[in-house]
Amino acid sequence: MTTSLPLLNADDVLEALRGLRAKQPVKFWAFYSSQLGGVVTDPALMVLPFDDHMVHRGHGIFDTAGIVGGKIYDLDAHLDRFIASAERSKLRLPGTRDQMRDIIISTAAASGKRDGGIRYWLSSGPGSLELSPAAGAEPGFFVMIFAGLSYPERWYTEGLRVMTTTYPIKPPLYAITKSTNYLPNVLMQMEAKAAGLDNGVFIDANGFVGESSNMNVAFVTQDGVFRHPKFDHILSGCTSKRLLELAPALQGRGLIRGVEVCDIPVADARAAREMMLIGSSIKVAPIVEWDKAPIHDGKPGPVTRALFGLLEEDMRSGRGRLIDLP
Ligand SMILES: Cc1ncc(COP(=O)(O)O)c(C=O)c1O
Structure with missing residues (x-):
C-alpha cells in the first residue's frame, strides 16, 4: 500500500504552518530575514528555505545578545565573535558590520519588547543540496527576538x-x-x-x-x-x-x-x-x-x-x- 499524500498549495502551507504554531506556542516576537527582505512578527512566517545550507549541511554560525530594561547588552563583543566565527567558517558577510548591527537593533526595536533574547545567524545561503555554497548563493542573515532561555530558580x-x-x-x-x-x-x-x-x-x-x-x-x-x-x-x-x-x-x-x-x-x-x-x-x-x-x-x-x-x-x-x- 502506498500513502496518498496531498499536494499542497500556498494557502495550505500557510495554514499548516499556523497549525504547527497553534499546537506548540512560542514566544518569538520578531524575525528578520535577508531572504524575505524585512521583519515578520507572526511566528508561522519565521521560516527558511529547506535548501539553505545552514539547514541541511550545518554551514552556518550564530551569536546572541540580551535585551535588559530596553537596552541591548554587550552586542559589540558578541558581534566580534560572530565575525570571527564567520571568517573561520568561510562564510561571506551579508554587508558591513555596521549594517548587521543596525539590522539587529532595528529588529529588536520592531519587537516592541524591553526584555528578552536576541539570536542572529549567518548562513551560506540556498541554491543546492551540495556541500560547498551553491553558485550565486547569497549569504542569509537572520535575527530572532524572543523571550530568551529561562532556567529554574x-x-x-x-x-x-x-x-x-x-x-x-x-x-x-x-x-x-x-x-x-x-x-x-x-x-x-x-x-x-x-x-x-x-x-x-x-x-x-x-x-x-x-x-x-x-x-x-x-x-x-x-x-x-x-x-x-x-x-x-x-x-x-x-x-x-x-x-x-x-x-x-x-x-x-x-x-x-x-x-x-x-x-x-x-x-x-x-x-x-x-x-x-x-x-x-x-x-x-x-x-x-x-x-x-x-x-x-x-x-x-x-x-x-x-x-x-x-x-x-x-x-x-x-x-x-x-x-x-x-
Ligand atoms: C558552547 C558554549 N560555551 C559557552 C557559552 C557562553 O558564552 P556567552 O557568555 O557569550 O553566552 C555559550 C553560549 O553562547 C556556548 O554555546
Whole structure:
C-alpha cells in the first residue's frame, strides 16, 4: 500500500504552518530575514528555505545578545565573535558590520519588547543540496527576538548537579567557532537530563576541564583564586570574558585572592571551593555537585553570588556596553 499524500498549495502551507504554531506556542516576537527582505512578527512566517545550507549541511554560525530594561547588552563583543566565527567558517558577510548591527537593533526595536533574547545567524545561503555554497548563493542573515532561555530558580538558590559527559569535546577549531553544529552539546545535555541531572561538562583529551552545553565553567580554588579554563579549546564566552575583567573588584572585598585563566586538570577542579556555570542566558549559577560528589560543602558559595551581582549591575549600568532601543 502506498500513502496518498496531498499536494499542497500556498494557502495550505500557510495554514499548516499556523497549525504547527497553534499546537506548540512560542514566544518569538520578531524575525528578520535577508531572504524575505524585512521583519515578520507572526511566528508561522519565521521560516527558511529547506535548501539553505545552514539547514541541511550545518554551514552556518550564530551569536546572541540580551535585551535588559530596553537596552541591548554587550552586542559589540558578541558581534566580534560572530565575525570571527564567520571568517573561520568561510562564510561571506551579508554587508558591513555596521549594517548587521543596525539590522539587529532595528529588529529588536520592531519587537516592541524591553526584555528578552536576541539570536542572529549567518548562513551560506540556498541554491543546492551540495556541500560547498551553491553558485550565486547569497549569504542569509537572520535575527530572532524572543523571550530568551529561562532556567529554574532552584539552580540559583540550591545550585546545579552536573556530570562529566561521555561525549567527546569538539576539536578546538570547532569549539571556538559558534557554528550551528551543536550535536555534542545537545547530546551532553540530554544525557545529563536522562540521568536526572541538570547539565554536563566536557573534559578534553589532556584531562583539562572544557565547558558545558551552552555555558562556560569556572572555579574558585581552596585558596581563593577565581580560575577559568583557557579559551583555546572552548567557546570564548562573552560573559566569562567580561566577568574576568570585573572580578578583581572582589579582591578589594576580600572575597578572592586573584584571577587566573589556565589549563585546569580535572582533579584540581574537583577540589575547588566553588564551581559555577557562566553564560549570557544563565548569567552565573552555582554547581554544588559533580559526578555525585559535592563541590566543597555542597552549597552555593559567596563568590558565585557576588559574580552574579557584578554581572547584573553591569547589565544595567555597564558604560559603553548598552545600546538604547529606539
Ligand atoms: C558552547 C558554549 N560555551 C559557552 C557559552 C557562553 O558564552 P556567552 O557568555 O557569550 O553566552 C555559550 C553560549 O553562547 C556556548 O554555546
